[in-house]
Amino acid sequence: MxxxxxxxxxxxxxxxxxxxxxxxxxxxxxxxxxxxxxxxxxxxxxxxxxxxxxxxxxxxxxxxxxxxxxxxxxxxxxxxxxxxxxxxxxxxxxxxxxxxxxxxxxxxxxxxxxxxxxxxGLQGMTADFLAHDLGKNTPGEKAFITGISGGVGQVLSQMLVADGIEVYGSASSTEKQALALSHGVKQVFPSRENSWVETVEGQFSTAYDGVGSTIQQSLDLIKHRGKVVFFGMAGGDPVKIDPVALMSESKSILTGDLWDYxxxxxxxxxxxxxxxxxxxxxxxxxxxxxxxxxxxxxxxxxxxxxxxxxxxxxxxx
Ligand SMILES: NC(=O)c1ccc[n+]([C@@H]2O[C@H](COP(=O)([O-])OP(=O)(O)OC[C@H]3O[C@@H](n4cnc5c(N)ncnc54)[C@H](OP(=O)(O)O)[C@@H]3O)[C@@H](O)[C@H]2O)c1
Incomplete structure (x- = not known):
């Protein structure tokens, strides 16, 4: 063969x-x-x-x-x-x-x-465990997805929208941003610059991050008691995170691998x-x-x- x-x-x-x-x-x-x-x-x-x-x-x-x-x-x-x-x-x-x-x-x-x-298959079942086992958002909550028009991002964003969650995200090109908006996403920010981050800092219950290099940005986007669901590093390895700093804001990082689900x-x-x-x-x-x-x-x-x-x-x- x-x-x-x-x-x-x-x-x-x-x-x-x-x-x-x-x-x-x-x-x-x-x-x-x-x-x-x-x-x-x-x-x-x-x-x-x-x-x-x-x-x-x-x-x-x-x-x-x-x-x-x-x-x-x-x-x-x-x-x-x-x-x-x-x-x-x-x-x-x-x-x-x-x-x-x-x-x-x-x-x-x-x-x-x-x-x-x-x-x-693989991206969809990943979206499923991220949303339903890790994120567990309730209707009306705000969630952010990095790389929202990637394969996992497209399924995850629409799954969350269908589950009643208010979804925001980031994507690089205008084509990718328009695609996310066509899926019911509220707002999409440019993924390759970060001037917008301070305008929405601390607003999200959950940030789903499969880009990896954005993990600090994702931590900034979530509110106190919020969580980052970290699931990959398409954009490069994440920086090291200090758990003491997380504790002082009651923020958490959850991770998961599809194979364990x-x-x-x-x-x-x-x-x-x-x-x-x-x-x-x-x-x-x-x-x-x-x-x-x-x-x-x-x-x-x-x-x-x-x-x-x-x-x-x-x-x-
Ligand atoms: N944990 C698990 O079980 C599991 C399972 C499946 C996948 N994953 C992970 O989930 C992530 C997304 O997977 P996917 O299949 O959805 O991939 P994908 O379709 O290629 O999407 C990845 C997105 O990442 C963004 N990105 C940002 N910086 C990038 C860079 N330097 N190079 C390439 N892309 C970059 C891109 O969005 P913009 O261009 O719009 O910024 C791209 O659309 C990956 O990290 C993958 O390893 C994890």
């Missing part, structure tokens, strides 16, 4: 595209012929050697994809051959075929096709159904994904890494 892989950590040049053996499935796995693969910032961190990865040489990147089940292991009862499934936490996904543990395969409801599923078949089912329900009710719309052939993975990494993308970047085997 064809796959996108690397043998050494480094810049996008380390990525290679070529023939590798098709995976063999175990008795609890399903074999998925992948239709769309989701590219994520974590894939960039892994390629650079900055993130946990499974031992494997050569290393096939990627954890998210959607496609059709071609074979099932002897013990599999939850899925059938021919079903379309999504997976968001299965290694070696940048390939034509992926061996997916049955409990990690998520069935798609009518109305969610493989392209949409691969576009919203997807620990069973049941948990994946409940969370994916809750995510899909926002789409079924027309409460979340996302911009068209940018699709690169898997053979052009290097260009896709560069596109995501430079912050040019609006919404999801997909790879197509």
């Amino acid at each position: 064809k796959a996108l892989y690397f043998e050494h950590f480094g810049a996008s040049e380390v990525l290679q595209y070529g023939e590798l053996p098709q995976p063999e499935i175990g008795e609890n796995d399903v074999l998925v012929k992948v239709e769309y693969i989701g590219l994520n910032f974590a894939d960039i961190y892994r390629r650079r050697g900055d993130y946990h990865i499974e031992k494997h040489t050569p290393y096939i990147n990627g954890y998210e994809g959607a496609g059709v089940i071609e074979a099932i292991g002897a013990n599999v009862t939850n899925q059938q051959v021919g079903e379309t499934v999504l997976f968001v936490d299965v290694p070696f996904a940048n390939a034509e075929y992926v061996a997916v543990p049955s409990e990690q395969a998520i069935r798609l409801p009518a109305g969610i096709n493989s392209k949409l599923a691969a576009s919203i 997807l620990t069973s078949y049941e948990e994946r089912k409940i969370r994916s159904e809750r995510l899909f329900s926002y789409f079924a009710k027309g409460q979340i719309e996302i911009s068209e994904p940018t699709i690169f052939p898997l053979s052009e993975g290097k260009q896709a990494h560069e596109f995501l890494e430079t912050g040019k993308s609006i919404g999801k970047v997909l790879l197509k085997p």
Whole structure:
């Protein structure tokens, strides 16, 4: 099968595209012929050697994809051959075929096709745990989202709006700012300058920060007893934070990793159904994904890494 892989950590040049053996499935796995693969910032961190990865040489990147089940292991009862499934936490996904543990395969409801599923799966389930397990905002509260028109930001902002939260955020280009406003966001500030910060300091119950380098700004934006939900560093590593300074203003930082919120078949089912329900009710719309052939993975990494993308970047085997 064809796959996108690397043998050494480094810049996008380390990525290679070529023939590798098709995976063999175990008795609890399903074999998925992948239709769309989701590219994520974590894939960039892994390629650079900055993130946990499974031992494997050569290393096939990627954890998210959607496609059709071609074979099932002897013990599999939850899925059938021919079903379309999504997976968001299965290694070696940048390939034509992926061996997916049955409990990690998520069935798609009518109305969610493989392209949409691969576009919203990982970022959408991230938005779900950020909003419902960490942020836990109540209707009428004010929340701020850095990089609000990124993949997680687009889903999270609309989820919070649908939940009755007043949402504000930051984005770099006027196109990205307009997109957020079209999703019911109250106000969007320019993300690459900070002259506006002092005008809204201390006003938000929660700041959701996946940009990382903005963590001090996020702490300034929240009110006393407020919280920053820190979930990534797309813009660079956060500065060190002094807990004593936080205590003096009763501010908190919460963090989370999706993998700690997807620990069973049941948990994946409940969370994916809750995510899909926002789409079924027309409460979340996302911009068209940018699709690169898997053979052009290097260009896709560069596109995501430079912050040019609006919404999801997909790879197509
Ligand atoms: N904790 C978890 O479980 C989990 C799961 C999934 C993703 N994440 C994290 O969530 C964050 C967002 O992920 P995503 O998939 O939504 O990514 P994305 O679509 O690329 O969005 C990231 C946004 O960050 C902003 N940004 C600010 N400075 C940047 C810079 N120097 N380079 C690139 N982007 C920059 C960009 O917005 P502007 O251009 O508008 O400023 C961009 O739209 C990432 O840090 C990712 O690692 C965490």
